[in-house]
Amino acid sequence: MINLGSIFVKSPFKPLREHMKKVHESVAPLAPFMDALHEGNDDRLKQLRLEIQEAEEAADQIKNDIRNHLPHSLFLPIDRRDLLAVLDMQDSIADTAQDISDLLELRKMKLPNEMRPDLMNYVGVIEKACSLGYSISVDFEALVESGFGKHHTEKIVTMIDEVGQVESEADDLENQLIRKLFQMETEMNAVDVVFWYQLFGQIGDIADYTEKMANRLRLLVAK
Amino acid sequence: MEILADYGNTFIILAVVLGIFMTWGIGANDVANAMGTSVGAKAISFKQAILIAAVFEFAGAFLAGGHVTKTIRKGIIDPTPILNSPDILVFGMLAALLAAAIWLAVASYMGWPVSTTHSIVGAIVGFAVAGIGVDAVNWSKVLTIVVSWGVSPVLGGTLAFLLMKSIQRFILDAETPFKNAVKFSPFYLFLVGFLISLVTLFKGLKHLNLELTGPQSFLAAIIFGVLVAIMGKMIVAKIKLPENASVADEVSSIERVFAVMMVFTACSMAFAHGSNDVANGIGPMAAVVDIVRNGGQVAQESTLPMWILLVGGGGIVFGLATYGWKVMKTIGTKITELTPTRGFSAELAAAATVVLASRTGIPVSTTHVAVGCVLGVGMARGLGALNLRVVGGIFTSWIITLPVGAALSIFFFFIFKTIFT
Numbered sequence: 001m002i003n004l005g006s007i008f009v010k011s012p013f014k015p016l017r018e019h020m021k022k023v024h025e026s027v028a029p030l031a032p033f034m035d036a037l038h039e040g041n042d043d044r045l046k047q048l049r050l051e052i053q054e055a056e057e058a059a060d061q062i063k064n065d066i067r068n069h070l071p072h073s074l075f076l077p078i079d080r081r082d083l084l085a086v087l088d089m090q091d092s093i094a095d096t097a098q099d100i101s102d103l104l105e106l107r108k109m110k111l112p113n114e115m116r117p118d119l120m121n122y123v124g125v126i127e128k129a130c131s132l133g134y135s136i137s138v139d140f141e142a143l144v145e146s147g148f149g150k151h152h153t154e155k156i157v158t159m160i161d162e163v164g165q166v167e168s169e170a171d172d173l174e175n176q177l178i179r180k181l182f183q184m185e186t187e188m189n190a191v192d193v194v195f196w197y198q199l200f201g202q203i204g205d206i207a208d209y210t211e212k213m214a215n216r217l218r219l220l221v222a223k
Numbered sequence: 224m225e226i227l228a229d230y231g232n233t234f235i236i237l238a239v240v241l242g243i244f245m246t247w248g249i250g251a252n253d254v255a256n257a258m259g260t261s262v263g264a265k266a267i268s269f270k271q272a273i274l275i276a277a278v279f280e281f282a283g284a285f286l287a288g289g290h291v292t293k294t295i296r297k298g299i300i301d302p303t304p305i306l307n308s309p310d311i312l313v314f315g316m317l318a319a320l321l322a323a324a325i326w327l328a329v330a331s332y333m334g335w336p337v338s339t340t341h342s343i344v345g346a347i348v349g350f351a352v353a354g355i356g357v358d359a360v361n362w363s364k365v366l367t368i369v370v371s372w373g374v375s376p377v378l379g380g381t382l383a384f385l386l387m388k389s390i391q392r393f394i395l396d397a398e399t400p401f402k403n404a405v406k407f408s409p410f411y412l413f414l415v416g417f418l419i420s421l422v423t424l425f426k427g428l429k430h431l432n433l434e435l436t437g438p439q440s441f442l443a444a445i446i447f448g449v450l451v452a453i454m455g456k457m458i459v460a461k462i463k464l465p466e467n468a469s470v471a472d473e474v475s476s477i478e479r480v481f482a483v484m485m486v487f488t489a490c491s492m493a494f495a496h497g498s499n500d501v502a503n504g505i506g507p508m509a510a511v512v513d514i515v516r517n518g519g520q521v522a523q524e525s526t527l528p529m530w531i532l533l534v535g536g537g538g539i540v541f542g543l544a545t546y547g548w549k550v551m552k553t554i555g556t557k558i559t560e561l562t563p564t565r566g567f568s569a570e571l572a573a574a575a576t577v578v579l580a581s582r583t584g585i586p587v588s589t590t591h592v593a594v595g596c597v598l599g600v601g602m603a604r605g606l607g608a609l610n611l612r613v614v615g616g617i618f619t620s621w622i623i624t625l626p627v628g629a630a631l632s633i634f635f636f637f638i639f640k641t642i643f644t
Contacts, residue, residue: 005557011607077604150396
């Protein structure tokens with residue numbers, strides 16, 4: 001006897017959204033983390049680093065779970081490869097957030113006061129991009145639920161466009177920061193300059209990955 | 224001839240017991256698949272599902288179960304070569320019942336995706352080839368049946384796809400989705416009532432002395448469809464969209480409308496299932512009773528006694544009451560991804576396909592049609608994820624069930640023959 005229940009399997013779209021939630025949770029503490037580092041608040045620093053780490057690990061677990069339950073024999077409303085690509089992009093965001101917090105903490109990296117407001121502004125915009133990515137993820141799940149309804153599609157496309165704008169805003173801020181860094185390079189420790197240059201890039205990567213994830217979804221939605 | 228006279232009552236008792244066992248199995252296993260989408264979509268409560276299944280399975284078996292029964296009991300085999308030894312047919316039909324029953328029990332235990340319909344058809348063809356001869360099988364009819372096993376899920380899937388697309392187009396994508404859901408619901412409900420009653424009533428129900436001409440049945444179906452639409456409209460009118468509704472509120476209100484509509488498709492699905500699947504149990508049973516009662520004459524034109532349909536319907540309800548509710552509960556909790564809009568599309572498509580097949584006397588697998596319809600909804604991008612391995616399992620079971628059913632029935636045929644002659 002065939003059991004009709006066996007044709008229904010757990011949808012991977014809810015875990016995909018949950019994964020993005022954890023990814024966002026690994027990015028959101030970056031700004032307070034930098035504050036704590038600046039203030040030399042070691043307890044807070046430890047706690048925030050743990051938060052980032054835990055979020056990244058939780059995301060990894062969800063990622064593995066999705067991959068384990070995504071055999072080729074599944075029939076999905078989108079291409080399986082696209083889904084895995086979106087998952088990979090999301091995962092890169094959390095990995096980058098962890099790398100940033102690791103380097104900041106290991107080298108106790110403090111930025112000169114003149115550049116701090118710019119940095120915090122930059123990190124804020126990055127967080128905004130990531131949070132927008134999470135909103136897109138929530139709506140994408142709703143889109144699948146609704147059977148790719150027209151209204152949901154339009155709403156998501158608008159949000160994806162917005163991510164693109166936020167990403168280019170982040171690019172501008174990054175360039176300003178790098179310009180300032182190079183202006184001050186003679187006054188700073190040379191090794192610090194190199195690492196900050198690298199860090200600015202890595203922070204920007206978060207917005208880049210978010211944009212890539214959003215654009216991959218754009219392809220799926222437009223199909 | 225003497226065998227029939229000596230053991231006539233034994234044969235009838237055996238046939239009835241095996242027939243009841245088969246219909247019990249259908250009620251215990253297959254009803255859950257027919258109604259699973261309704262319970263899974265939470266359109267009806269579990270108790271309501273049992274009640275609807277009991278009433279409409281019985282009604283389907285009793286009112287519209289005769290056509291497929293006729294095919295099973297005398298459409299597959301051409302009895303001309305054995306007119307002088309009707310006992311062969313009795314042994315064969317008993318063997319077919321026993322073979323199908325055992326194969327289904329084994330398959331259920333192992334969890335294999337086997338169809339009741341395929342088992343019984345395979346078993347009948349098997350004994351006919353071995354016991355009578357290759358010519359005794361009405362091959363063109365068998366071919367029609369086998370082709371229908373492939374066509375019916377595809378047809379159901381296509382219907383489900385179109386229904387889902389129409390719901391997306393007219394309701395979900397509209398500027399005012401909830402308003403449109405309320406506006407269009409009577410039309411969809413009319414479709415439910417119209418399709419099911421048209422196919423059932425077309426040219427009347429002979430065993431109830433209800434003779435209808437083509438136009439008459441058309442008119443009756445329209446009236447029935449309108450009645451269902453009015454009934455549904457009255458219930459749907461009670462669903463209100465909250466003030467300042469969010470998108471989520473709107474979606475859940477639309478699903479509530481479709482949950483109401485699914486009560487009607489659940490009824491028609493149970494009806495369709497009863498009309499198609501009861502024959503698997505009572506077809507061979509009716510053939511045996513027929514031959515023994517007629518003193519050994521293999522009559523082609525005898526009518527189906529009403530009590531046999533009653534036994535069949537009763538057997539299904541009995542199976543549902545004793546074990547089927549358990550299976551239904553399991554399936555209902557497994558299908559969590561299905562919302563009423565999807566369930567409605569899948570179920571209406573399945574019910575229409577199965578009733579159509581039943582009316583033309585073709586035994587199809589209700590479960591396979593249901594799987595086809597769920598896939599159809601999936602193709603309309605209506606579902607999150609579906610397991611295609613089930614489809615592979617169905618193909619394998621097609622290839623395995625027929626020879627196994629045939630072999631088992633040949634085996635039992637010769638055993639019966641040895642015991643009684």
